[in-house]
Amino acid sequence: MKTVVLGIGNLIMQDEGVGVRVVEALERDHVLPDGVTLIDGGTSAMEMLDELSNLDRLIVVDAINAGKPPGTLVRIEGDDVPVFFRTRLSPHQIGLPDVLASLEFLGAAPKKMVILGVQPQTMALGMELTPLVAARVPELVGQVLAEL
Numbered sequence: 001m002k003t004v005v006l007g008i009g010n011l012i013m014q015d016e017g018v019g020v021r022v023v024e025a026l027e028r029d030h031v032l033p034d035g036v037t038l039i040d041g042g043t044s045a046m047e048m049l050d051e052l053s054n055l056d057r058l059i060v061v062d063a064i065n066a067g068k069p070p071g072t073l074v075r076i077e078g079d080d081v082p083v084f085f086r087t088r089l090s091p092h093q094i095g096l097p098d099v100l101a102s103l104e105f106l107g108a109a110p111k112k113m114v115i116l117g118v119q120p121q122t123m124a125l126g127m128e129l130t131p132l133v134a135a136r137v138p139e140l141v142g143q144v145l146a147e148l
Contacts, residue, residue, distance in 0.1 A: 001035050003057040004110075005144055006048070008041040008096070015070075015120030015133040019061040022140045030141070033148055045095025049102060058110035059147050060096070061140060063133075064117035071132045073139060076115040116143050 007023030010016045023038050032038070041048055052058060064074045103109040118140060121130040129137070 001056045002054070003036045003059065003148065004039055004052060004055055005032075005036065005059045005061065005148075006039045006041045006052070007061045008043065009063060010043050012125060012127060013123045014126040014128065015118075015130055016063050016123045018063050018118055018120070018129060018133055018137065018140070021129060021134075021137055022061045022144065025137060025141050026144060030145065036148060043095075045099055046102070049099055052099060052110065053103060053106070053108040055110040056112065057147075058113045059144055060113070060115045060117075061144065062115070062117045063120040063123070064115070066117075066119055068119040070119050070121035070130075071136055072119040073136060073143070074115075074117045074119065075143065077113070081113050081115065114147055116140055116147075 005023060005026065007019035007021070009019040011020055020040050020042060023040050026032065027038050037051070039048065039051060066072070066074045068074065100109065118133055118136045121132050128134070
């Protein structure tokens with residue numbers, strides 16, 4: 001089974017970097033099953049087309065503005081994924097939908113996709129996650145591991 005865990009986010013915008021921080025924690029602290037690739041997607045988009053082609057499973061981790069209280073964990077899957085892209089919940093939704101649409105057009109879309117995230121407290125300039133969101137990183141790591 002070919003799986004990618006894609007952490008996206010901008011590390012200079014505080015909580016916006018949570019997806020990248022989750023991938024860093026997974027890489028640093030865990031041995032993952034064969035067939036699992038971790039990608040620090042940063043703020044990339046179409047550059048990831050090849051890496052995201054023909055996957056059995058794509059797990060995206062990001063800051064998600066779902067209108068919930070800061071620190072709330074968010075999980076989106078199945079039929080809710082297209083709905084997720086109708087409303088801009090993440091600053092990366094400009095690039096990621098383009099990548100996914102291209103993969104669909106090429107017949108190379110992931111067979112299953114799950115989006116995991118946390119409601120940010122702030123996306124102000126700064127290199128560190130807020131304490132509230134940083135405290136949720138281990139839970140997001142646990143969610144990714146449960147998906148795997």
